[in-house]
Amino acid sequence: LDITIMNANGQLKTSIYHKPSADPDYLPHTSDYPHAIHRNIPYTILLRAARLCSNLHDFHLEQLRIDVSLLLNNYAPKLITNQFLLFFQVDKADFLIKRFNK
Template sequence: MLEWEQDYLWKFIIKTTAEPYILPYTSDHPRHIHRNIPYTALLRAARICSDVTDFNLECIRIDISLLLNRYPPQFITQQFDRFFNLNHAMPVLSELHEKIYSRLHQKLLYQPTRREKQLQTMMKDPVRTPAVLQPKIWDRQLMFPRYLFDSALSINFRQELSKWRKENYAFLSSPVKHVKVRLVANTNRTLEKFFIHKKPTREILTKIET
C-alpha cells in the first residue's frame, strides 16, 4: 500500500462521523442482495469519479465500509473481481491503468440505469402509461414462486429446489422442462416497513381514475 493510501485509510478510520449506512452482512437477507451492494457501489464510483486516483480512493472507502458492516474479506475480494471482470477492466484494479479506466468511466457514465430505461420506454408509449400500470403479458415459460427467506433455515433453498426440480420435473421427457423458475425471496418484516411508507410516484397518482 502506498503512503498516501495509508494516510487516507488512517484518516477514514479515526473519523468519528464515518458511520456505515449499508446493509450489514449479518442481516436476514438473501446472499444475492449482499452481492449486489459492492457492485452497485463500484458502479456509482466509476460514474462519479473522472480520475483513476479518485476512483481508487473511493474503492478504499467502499472496502472499509463493507468491512465495518462485517462483510468477509474474501467475499469483498470476489465481488471486486466480479465488477472489473464483467466490465473488462482488471488492469484498473491491479495497476490503476488510466486509459482503461477512462474507457470504463465513459462507458458506465452513459449507460442508462434501470429507471432511465423505464422512462425511455414510457416516453415511447403514446399514452405515456407508467410501466407499473401497463398490463403484463402472462409468460407460460416463466414462473416467479415466492418463499419466506430465513438465513438460518433457507440459505441453501435455491440450490436444493433447483436440484429437486431437475430430478423430478426437469428431465428430458418432461413437459415443463423449458419452464424457467425465478425464486422471489420475501424477507421478514422490520420496523422500517412498519413505520416508513413510500409515497407513490406522480405518474401513479395522476393516472388513478376518480
C-alpha cells in the same frame, strides 16, 4: 445524489461527496436479507463510484473507502474481493480505462 462537482480550468471534475458526519454504513451483512442482496452490494457500490468519479485517483480512494466500510459492516473479505474482481472482469476495466483517459 451525493456528488462533488469542481471546475478545474474549464473542465468539470466529479467525485463522491461524503458528509463529515456520515457513518460508513451499507446494509449490514448480518441483516435478514437474501444472500443475493448482500452479494451484489460491493459490486453495485463500486459501479456507482466508477460512474461518478471523473479521475482514477478519486476512484481508487473511493474503492478503499468502500472496502473498509464493507469490512466494518461484517462483509467477508473473500466476498468483497470476489465482487471487486467480478467488477473488473465484466468489461468494466475497459470502461474505466476509456473514461479516465479522456
